[in-house]
Amino acid sequence: MDKQLDLKNIVLIGRTFDEYYRMFALDDVLKNETILDVASGVSSFCAEANAKGYNVTASDKIYTCAPSEIGQKCASDLDTVIKQLPDIADLYVWDYFKDIQSLKAQREKAYKSFIEDFKKHGRRRYVPVEYPAADFAHDQFTISLVSHFLFLYEDRLDYSFHRRTVLELLRITSKEIRVFPIVNLKGKRSSLVEPLMYDTDFQPFQISIKKVGYEFMKGANEMLVIKK
Numbered sequence: 475m476d477k478q479l480d481l482k483n484i485v486l487i488g489r490t491f492d493e494y495y496r497m498f499a500l501d502d503v504l505k506n507e508t509i510l511d512v513a514s515g516v517s518s519f520c521a522e523a524n525a526k527g528y529n530v531t532a533s534d535k536i537y538t539c540a541p542s543e544i545g546q547k548c549a550s551d552l553d554t555v556i557k558q559l560p561d562i563a564d565l566y567v568w569d570y571f572k573d574i575q576s577l578k579a580q581r582e583k584a585y586k587s588f589i590e591d592f593k594k595h596g597r598r599r600y601v602p603v604e605y606p607a608a609d610f611a612h613d614q615f616t617i618s619l620v621s622h623f624l625f626l627y628e629d630r631l632d633y634s635f636h637r638r639t640v641l642e643l644l645r646i647t648s649k650e651i652r653v654f655p656i657v658n659l660k661g662k663r664s665s666l667v668e669p670l671m672y673d674t675d676f677q678p679f680q681i682s683i684k685k686v687g688y689e690f691m692k693g694a695n696e697m698l699v700i701k702k
């Protein structure tokens with residue numbers, strides 16, 4: 475059987491601005507865009523990006539919880555992941571992070587920055603949303619970014635969930651949706667990518683796969699881009 479992280483639920487693990495910048499090739503995204511971070515969880519992208527002058531709103535179902543509750547859950551999820559990593563270390567490329575300890579330190583830094591920002595800006599910046607439905611207005615954002623949510627968890631989020639979530643993102647986003655990665659937890663291209671690319675509901679849109687300059691899980695170095 476292929477090795478993979480053994481997770482009971484979708485984990486509360488957060489990435490940094492620098493990782494998002496590389497995963498989504500953000501060099502062509504200007505500061506006047508209005509960006510939605512979809513299922514942003516405890517990532518520090520929203521906090522760091524806003525501090526740099528970008529306009530980012532974060533959205534996740536956990537934002538109904540108190541910061542202290544989120545802090546406890548993500549410390550425990552990080553522990554679960556870090557404990558499993560020595561046995562599956564060969565599924566990852568160790569150059570962005572040089573070892574498990576530096577990965578752990580980065581992930582802790584990300585979630586602590588998130589918690590501070592969440593305490594400061596609350597639900598004005600961190601909006602509780604349970605996809606596939608969101609309360610945002612039509613075309614409220616110009617670009618939506620989906621990191622480590624769709625495709626990765628194909629074993630628990632089925633095609634219907636993916637389809638409905640992408641349709642909702644197309645409703646609330648005026649220009650473009652980017653999704654990274656497009657592999658499952660085994661590091662294999664998700665079986666939901668092709669059905670989505672050829673679904674007649676998405677025919678009016680331009681859908682492509684682009685290689686990016688970030689690869690931590692081996693083989694996870696592409697994003698899906700949907701243009702309106």
Ligand SMILES: C[S@@+](CC[C@H](N)C(=O)[O-])C[C@H]1O[C@@H](n2cnc3c(N)ncnc32)[C@H](O)[C@@H]1O
Nearest residue numbers: 488489513514515517534535603604605621622
């Ligand atoms: C692995 S984390 C990714 C966090 C962030 N995007 C990143 O890459 O650092 C997955 C996130 O998906 C969120 N999530 C799971 N199901 C969701 C749903 N139906 N609606 C909104 N968020 C959801 C979880 O709460 C969690 O924060």
